[in-house]
Structures are given as structure tokens and as C-alpha cells.
Amino acid sequence: MAIREIIILPDKQLRLVSKPVEKVTPEIRKLADDMFETMYDAPGIGLAAIQVAQPLRLITMDLAKPDESGETTRRPRVFINPEIISASEEKSVYEEGCLSIPEYYEEVERPARVRVRFLDLDGNMHEEDAQGLYATCIQHEIDHLNGVLFVDYLSKLKRDRVLKKFTKAAKRTVE
Numbered sequence: 001m002a003i004r005e006i007i008i009l010p011d012k013q014l015r016l017v018s019k020p021v022e023k024v025t026p027e028i029r030k031l032a033d034d035m036f037e038t039m040y041d042a043p044g045i046g047l048a049a050i051q052v053a054q055p056l057r058l059i060t061m062d063l064a065k066p067d068e069s070g071e072t073t074r075r076p077r078v079f080i081n082p083e084i085i086s087a088s089e090e091k092s093v094y095e096e097g098c099l100s101i102p103e104y105y106e107e108v109e110r111p112a113r114v115r116v117r118f119l120d121l122d123g124n125m126h127e128e129d130a131q132g133l134y135a136t137c138i139q140h141e142i143d144h145l146n147g148v149l150f151v152d153y154l155s156k157l158k159r160d161r162v163l164k165k166f167t168k169a170a171k172r173t174v175e
């Protein structure tokens with residue numbers, strides 16, 4: 001396994017529409033392994049392949065929380081070619097962050113519940129109802145596959161402010 005570099009705003013690759021995974025090859029398994037290592041190291045609860053510069057419809061996620069003794073048992077999950085097949089009218093608000101927009105957090109409103117269809121690494125299809133953090137996270141990750149970032153849901157003023165901050169920071173690192 002290896003930690004890969006996470007690309008950061010305003011990297012234009014974040015705006016790409018990722019391509020479906022046609023076949024689970026050894027390279028895809030290696031990418032998923034590396035995404036888990038990168039995600040746990042960050043740390044983050046989800047990661048889309050484009051965040052490590054691979055425009056493929058592949059997501060890793062782990063929403064496990066610590067138990068009474070403070071131990072967290074990992075629950076790694078892979079979503080290949082995921083699709084939201086239905087969404088509730090009811091909305092919920094969650095404070096979101098993104099590893100590609102470090103140290104910036106804002107409340108985002110999204111459907112409270114979604115039904116998601118996806119393949120696992122063995123090519124089996126699944127359909128699940130997601131709510132709570134799972135619903136928020138899967139919508140955030142599927143947005144990445146479509147070149148959408150959570151800041152796109154904020155006011156233009158807030159979005160422009162974040163974009164400007166990260167554009168300036170990127171300029172400073174090349175100078």
C-alpha cells in the first residue's frame with residue numbers, strides 16, 4: 001500500500017467527470033488499497049479516486065466510530081460506479097469538510113435519505129438506503145465523481161472567498 005498525494009483546490013482535475021470502472025483489475029484493487037491508506041492517514045471518512053488524480057468512479061469510505069472503550073474497529077467500504085436511484089424530499093443540514101479543501105467547513109443542505117446502487121470489488125451489485133452521515137458522505141463523494149464540490153452549494157460570496165484563498169495559497173507555493 002502507499003499513500004498518494006491528495007489534490008487540492010483550485011486543481012482543475014477536481015472538475016473532471018470521472019469514467020466508470022469497466023473491470024476490477026489488479027490496478028483497481030491497488031488504487032482502492034492506496035485510497036484507504038491515504039484516507040486513514042489524512043484522516044478522512046471518504047475519498048473519491050479523483051482526489052488522488054484518478055478520474056474513475058471509485059469511492060472508499062469508513063464511517064466507523066469509537067466504541068465505549070474508545071477503540072475504533074475499521075469498516076472499510078468500496079463503492080464502484082455508484083448511483084443515487086432515489087432521494088427523499090426531506091432535507092438535512094450537515095457541516096461538511098473536504099480533504100481537497102483543507103480546514104474549511106460549512107453547513108450544506110442535502111436530501112436526508114438516498115437509495116444508492118453500486119458494485120463492490122467482487123463485482124456484486126448492492127442497493128442500500130442511506131441516512132444520516134452515510135447519506136451526506138455518499139452524496140458528497142458521488143458529487144466528486146461528477147466534478148462537483150460542496151462549496152458549489154454555498155452562496156457565490158462564500159464560494160468565491162474560498163476559491164480566492166486557495167488560489168492565493170497555491171500561488172505562494174510555486175513562488
Ligand code: GNR
Nearest residue numbers: 044045046047096097098099140
Ligand atoms: O473526511 C471527510 N469528512 C466529511 C465530513 C462531512 C461531510 C463529508 C465529508 S467527506 C470528507 C473527505 C472527503 O473530502 N471526501 O471527498
Ligand code: NI
Nearest residue numbers: 097098099100
Ligand atoms: Ni471531498
